[in-house]
Amino acid sequence: MAIIFIDNKAYEVPPGRNMLETCLTLGFDLPYFCWHPALGSVGACRQCAVKVYKDADDKKGRLIMSCMEPVTDKQRISIVDPEAKEFREHVIEWLMTNHPHDCAVCDEGGSCHLQDMTVMTGHNYRRFQYKKRTHQNQYLGPFVNHEMNRCIQCYRCVRFYKDTAGGKDLDVFASRGNVYFGRSEEGVLENEFSGNLTEVCPTGVFTDKTLKEHYTRKWDLTMAPSVCHHCSLGCNTIAGERYGELRVIMNRYHGEVNGYFICDRGRYGYQHVTAPDRIRKAQVGDKETDRHHALNEIARVYGPGNKVIGIGSPRASLQSNFALKTLVGKDNFYHGVSDEEHRLTEFAIRILKDGSVEAATIKDVEHADAVLVLGEDLTNTAPRMALAVRQAGKQSFLPSINKIGVPSWNDAAVREVIQDKTGAIFIATLEPTKLDDAASDVYRGAPDDLGRFGQAIAHLMEEAIPEVSGLTAETRDIVERIAVALLRADRPVIISGTSLANQSVMKAAANIAWALHKKNSHARLAFTFSECNSMGLALMGGRRLDAAFDAVRNGHADTVIIMENDLYRHSRKELADKILSQCKNVIVFDCLPNGTTQKASIVVPAGTFAESDGTMVNNEGRAQRFFQVFEPANDIQESWRSILNIGDLVSHPRLMKWKNFEELTKALAEEEPLLSGVDKVSPPADFRVAGQRIPREPHRYSGRTAMQANINVSEPKPPEDNDSGMSYTMEGYRGIPPSSMIPFFWSPGWNSVQSVNKYQQEVGGPLSGGDPGLRLIHCTNDSPKFFTDIPEQFKPMDGRLWLLPSHHIFGSDELSARSAVLQERIPKAYLIISEASRVEMGIHEGEELSFEVAGRTYSLPLKFSATLPKGVAVMPMGIDGIPYVDLPSWALVKEHHMAEVVTVDVNAKKNQ
């Protein structure tokens, strides 16, 4: 540790970090713009100037930029030095020469870092008396609004978008006072993380376009800590509501999981909550009714004479699944996922539990100095993980860069040294992925061949794994390079997942990680899954979906309660149709209409994440609590609450004992051995600080006495929250809440999201009190038995195609695909075949291919790939127009023909 003196007071701090983050960690208010804890320092804005002194006798000192200054022992600086203060004030004054005076009507106002920093420096009187420069704004697509006149040229946007997220279509143009940040021409921002620009931008150049459509100031939002429901990573989010309507999703910092960034699916997928076709009223038969009636109907059906089974869901909370399981009995509770998915998820859990390697957090991936991705198109299956892998690219260079006197946080210098070299990132996938440009080696193969490739790497590390024969010399070279790099690394991470529905890649990933562990205890392994609570559901235990169908088919069940699950996404239509029509009663809890709700005899509206309290388990086995943002109107409520209501109605001996979320969760933690501890993920419902709840509303929340004046001039009583220690009002504890209960980031003088600094133990580190969530899974076996089976090489079949699923960040996830704003980003259905197959089959550009798989004929427009192995085909499952089929499967090629020409009016969309 180093002792430094700030304004003549001694502090003990870690050496080598930059002075700015050190001061911020110590709690000082020091203004800054271009520096960002996740982007590092470049020294562009000159806002964070402080005085530095040679020694105690030096009274004059000199100005330095604290973000560019490494902390050294015995260093003396001053923040309050008049010259430093004056300089900082002038920097704001300079920035303000061209910044509009429109705070009052600017949509960033009230959560604007520039506004905060301006107040902090004390600049308030305008001396600049000339014209301001102005810019043209650009249309940047449906997510992000562009208002260039507000720009203060901090360069953060391009440093995030280009340097951090690998985007290619946002850049900085022109020079001098005319610097412009935008695209070379108007158009949709292509990068999957574009929404982060709204939080990275310190002012209102890039703002959330969806919020703008029904704009609310930050201080007028009712907010709650939530967890993203749109992939298995469980990024922490803040969801904001006003007037009963969900309006915005923001990143909620988590040191181990999402850090400062989330993907666009997570940020913009929320509009399924506000979709016009939301199920808001209960339905019995064909009639809309109230929830009370529907639940009574269910209670009636539940009685003797009916054989009831329950089908849970990987997108429902642990509480909802557990409540259903309790209602129907554990022998009658079925996982609502395909058998293959069920098997793969359980297999992954086995590897993580019975293996020698801990699951990698996203932070582990970000800090890894070698990464192997085996089989996953991360950008589309687990986007935030892809962003982390991209950051890992520089890790292997840092030790040598540090040696030449460049600290890791000196971002521009680090990038100049690295240039366009790629780090130790290796990607083996079926098709090219957007992450490939960050990789130093890529490998393409059919799933089994990826498994073989992985096993070949593992073999070089571990004798117990047999040699893989039949690899080309070129492949052997890559295998060797990867093995060497992984062995050489200090913090290697292997990433795989279930998206290819192939066990061999997961086995190979496990083998490599375990083999590395023998030499390096820092090796980590990450699996990604298909849904937000795939892991939680699998940990809960239950029977397979096929068994549920068998039960109906065999007459062991005639009434099925399906909770937040569209069976048509997990089983073939013919099968689902048959089973559902065979049931006497089909009871469905869900938030949006789908194939399953259409077949239901009773539909109960279910709360979405925003209307629910619950707990989920992410891909690393971390149980995370999400909180209800607002009390939903109409009949909407959490499925678990509806089931507790039913429990009361039928006098269910156990359900009726549990009066609220707290009691339900306690029972869950007690009864499910693998989920033990989930009741401790967040403080209990009676949690108070100095007798006060944590308010969901900022203390500047306005309008509550008037909001409902059209109905009644008396201010209504705010809703009570019996499920958590939070309140739905602006009253309550103003300090920093427990890390799992942060509804929004705010600190005096820090209205923008940058106030997260004040919630962390150290800037960019864990939240105060530790990052939230509880890891349920830990590895337990230091020397697991390696998987020694090597799959056969993939062999194409004449007249058939080995059909595999592809995934899309926009479109593949069920709920976010219903978000209005995502629609134009969702690809149309397609089939990709290899160039070799195209030539062999004599297919031309623009043709469609008809094929039969599992008894159903598909006809899809074709795309061709030079890298796809011959005899393999890929189609995007889950995208509208592609009915479910178990993949992989052999498809029988029928015929090809010219596709109908569909013209899309691009301008029509743009003008909307």
Added chain:
Amino acid sequence: MDTVMEKPLTEHIRPDGKPLSLKEYEAVGGYSALRKVLGGMAPKDVQLVVKDSNLRGRGGAGFLTALKWSFVPLDAPKPKYLIANADEMEPGTFKDRILLESTPHQLIEGMILAAFAIQASESFVFLRWAYKVAAHAIEKAIHEAYDAGYLGNNILKSGFDLDMHLHTGVGRYMCGEETALLNSLEGKRATPRAKPPFPQISGLFGRPTIVNNVETLCNIPHIVNKGSDWFKRLSRTEDSGTKIYGVSGKVKRPGAWELPMGVTMRELIEEYAGGMQDGLRFRGALPGGASTDFLVEEHLDVRMDYAGVAAAGSRLGTGTLVVLDDHTCPVGFVKNLEHFFAQESCGFCTPCREGLPWVEKTLQSIEDGKGREKDIDLLHMHTRYLGPGNTFCALAPGAMEPLQSALKYFKSDFDQHIHDHRCPYHAIPATLEHA
């Protein structure tokens, strides 16, 4: 007084100014230094002789050339780079142009020697876009040097390899800053880089790189040939060698001359430039290009070397005087300069990007007769806070040097503009004259 005035850099320039061909250059001893070095000297030997010569960079900062070279790790793997900074864009400066246009082989030989001294395998001439004549000359000379075996693989059968490329910039002052030059050469925006890492360790494409000024490099063959003591004797002062000085402004014979380091400003103006034009009086001069502080009459006998000019409160810079006369408005003069600097700001750091246009607008406003007393405070604020260290690179601090000294030496002119609401140097409009 010097008995014999040697002009090693310029003595062989043809009377018509046309570039010396390879043959002509060889005939006057060209490439003999290269033969000497490749005939048995070690890279360290070359560094040593240059170190002993005390050669300082002629680009403006005056850093010791051999010291700069010594930071390059000699054993670093290939590639390493040597770059001639020929992006001469300092207003009032045209000394490198003479060397580039007339003796391109002298530069090339200097570059090969410097490249050998740091064991670089690749070299670039980063040339100002507007120097079309020089571009042609250098391109031809590089071809000739390749054909003669002075460039390419196994130069003069010594085992030393060096490639050389001509890169013409697009006309940005910023590219004269060595790290912005590197970014530009890499095809990136011409913004400066943070140091560390210094280019000597991590420069072009992340590799060890030396960037030297044209005049600096042209001195190397002569130092190698004639030795460090000879080089020191060329000068009248501590700072060794000759210097190509220039004078522009309303003097009788503006031009550039190679002279012993340390001639006085008075000699330059009165002897070489022929004195002020008739009817004009000397009011001051920027001694080393636009980004240096004004010196005035009391400084006329200041020796034009690094220490001498610094002691007078300015910088030697490029050693090219820009003279201000008593019929030219100092406010307009400085406004013109600030316009240039504001235009040439790369836009990376706030004080430069936002401060310089404000300074320019304020000066324009004063010049237009709309100035206010407070404007002077505003200008002083900028000269103070756009100083070294406060901005990312030296562009804005350089831009403040003529302004701060103008505010000091020509205060009355500023005051008069503000008081009279007009520029006293402009002809008085007829309407006002009769008022």
